[in-house]
Amino acid sequence: MGTSHTLWELVARRAALTPDRPVLLQGDRVLTFGELHTRAERVAAGLYGLGVRAGSVVAWQLPTRIETVLLSLALARLGAVQSPVIPFYRDREVGFALRESKADYFAVPGEWRGFDHASMAHRLSLGLPRPLLVLNAYEDLPDGDPAVLPPPLADGSSVRWIYWTSGTTSDPRGVLHTDRSLIAAGGCLAHALRLTPADVGSIAFPYAHIGGPDYLIMLLLYGFPAVLFEHFxxxxxxxxxxxxxxxxxxxxxxxxxxxxxxxxxxxxxxxxxxxxxxxxxxxxxxxxxxxxxxxxxxxxxxxxxxxxxxxxxxxxxxxxxxxxxxxxxxxxxxxxxxRITDAEGKPVPTGEDGEIRLRGEAVCQGYLDPSATAAAFDGEGYLITGDLGHLTASGHLVLTGRLKDVIIRKGENISAKEIEDLLHTHPGVAEAAVIGLPDAERGERVCAVLELHPGTSPLTLPEVTTHLRTAGLATYKLPEQVEVVEAMPRNETLRKILKYRLRERFGG
CATH class of the missing domain: 3.40.50.980 (Rossmann fold)
Known part of the structure; x- marks a missing residue:
């Protein structure tokens, strides 16, 4: 399809190429690429009538629905700055996102899955420097005549997206993206997966996650549809x-x-x-x-x-x-x-573990907080990820953990991921999380938290260490503590295990 500089340009190109081909499937509903373009432009005109302009900051906290995609694309058509918020967030995280982004508008689903988002929005609005215009965008999107709209913006390199890193023990951070950075990411994903127009994809995670536009861009580039799951x-x-x-x-x-x-x-x-x-x-x-x-x-x-x-x-x-x-x-x-570097930021040889640093068009522009941006990039413009890994001779990346996930036991560095991978080879283990817990004698002790397959007898520490020894794990890396849980604590987006909750629970 050639190079597109903005998301809206990509939508228009695909609509012209395959207007009658389906793009979004949800229940009995089918939306084609042509309808996606036409309806999003009408929503953009309705938003324009409400005062939304290029540069207006519009936060939205909506489930994964066809209407959510239409609203997001309408905002892209207008050149607004949009701030997607995960639907499961509540007053603390949502209030923080609204304040930090200086949102002018907030689109919510009204009452959804037993929670009144509209009441929360109005409640939070009272504590902001200026009141929000709250929009109920679950079913009835704004509508208008596209003739009122100014021409689409051609600049894809301005910040138009504020995504939020999931907060764990601190407030989330607002991550700044452009249309071009999102298109670069989605294009690389599409190319790597070798998908074709005959495929049918699926979006089972919140569309408000960074993976939402990533996936949509893949649909637009390759012309195939995806099934949307409002609740998976x-x-x-x-x-x-x-x-x-x-x-x-x-x-x-x-x-x-x-x-x-x-x-x-x-x-x-x-x-x-x-x-x-x-x-x-x-x-x-x-x-x-x-x-x-x-x-x-x-x-x-x-x-x-x-x-x-x-x-x-x-x-x-x-x-x-x-x-x-x-x-x-x-x-x-x-x-x-x-780039894989040592602690001082110097590149290490191929195959050697170090910290992962990144530079490229898919990398964000930084954070809403300028001090966070300054700390996140090195002198050569590489993003410092805090993740650990190495590159193989063939250029493949192997992740070995996170800096904060390295357990230091009696001065020896231990990778939690290495132990977790070996624990997953035990037939009774469904999920494994290895954490370091404070220990007066060792500095940190190794604790293996296990979620077992149904019908499995609880695993004891001797059984776990025997399995790990047999698998070849070095003695100094063996866990000193094993805990079995019914279910791992997870976030609501990609269901990541929340290790900080495990540390809080078992670190006493």
Whole structure:
């Protein structure tokens, strides 16, 4: 389709190329690329009538619906600055996002899943320097005549998006993106996955997540549709996957595990007969999960590495080798420079672990807080991720953990991910999280938190250490503590395990 500088330009190009081809599927509803363009422009005209202009800051906290995509594209047509907020956030996080972004408008779903978002919006508005215009955008979007609209902006390099990193023990940070950075990320994802117009994708995570536009851009570039899930839960979601003949599914490692759990209920019948590829990122992928997906679901699995600041860093390709797909996060695209450095920021040799730093068009412009931006980039413009890993001779990236996830026991550095990967090879372990806990004698002790498959007897510390010894783990890395939980604490976006909650629970 050539190079597009803005998201709206991409929408217009695709609508002209394949106007009658479907793009969004939800229940009985089907929206074509042509209708996506036409309806989004009418919504833009309605928003224009309410005073929204280029540069207006519009926050929205909406579930994954066709209307949400239309509103977001309408804002892109106007050149507004939009600030998506995850629907599960409440007063503290939402109030923080509204204050920091200096939002003029706030679009909410009214009452959704038992919570009154409109009341929260009005309540929060009272505490802001200037009142918000609150829009109920669940079903009835603003509508108008596109003849009133000024021409679309041609500049894709201005900040038009404020995404929020999920807060754990501190306030979230506003991450600044442009149309060009999002298009660069979505384009790299589409290219890596080798998708075609015959595919049917799926968005089972919140569209307000950075993965939302990432995925939409892939649809626009390759001209295929995706099924939207307003609320994803197993096994209820399976009917929609089957109904629409989904060929590509995923989201993150937690989603892979959910598909596997459903498949294991009846191994003789494919859980989604049309499925040919699981793809995702956002959380570590143990090699055993890759092998289980290929073996039991009968499809390929490609996993990648991304973050709110850089939606697409590396991605596995479906035609790559089994060892690379199982043990790496894939390769970066040509436009992404990955540098592995020591603690002083100096590059380390290929194959040696270090901190991952990134530079490229998909990298964000920084944060709303200028001091956070200054601290996040080095003198050569590389984003300092805080993640650890190494590049192989073939250019594949291997993640080995996070700086804050390294356990220092008696002066020795221990990678939590190495132990987690080995724990996942135990037949009784469904999920594993390894954390460091304060210890007067050792500095930190290694604690393995386990979620077990149904029917598995609780694993004891001797059983766990025997399994890890047999798997070849060095003695000094063996856990001193094992805890079994019914369910891991997770966030609501890509279902990442919240290790800080485990540290709080077991660190006493």
């Amino acid at each position: 839960a197993m096994p209820g979601a399976l009917a929609e996957y089957r109904r629409h003949g989904v060929t590509v599914a995923g989201g993150s490692t937690a989603f892979y595990s959910m598909f596997l759990a459903e498949q294991r209920k009846d191994p003789s019948t494919p859980v989604i007969p049309t499925l040919r590829l699981l793809a995702g990122g956002g959380a570590p992928k143990p090699p055993e999960v890759y092998h289980a997906v290929v073996r039991e679901l009968g499809c390929q699995l490609t996993h990648g590495y991304g973050m709110t600041e850089v939606p697409m860093i590396t991605m596995g390709a479906p035609d790559d080798t089994v060892p690379n797909l199982a043990t790496t996060e894939g390769r970066p695209p040509k436009a992404m420079s990955v």
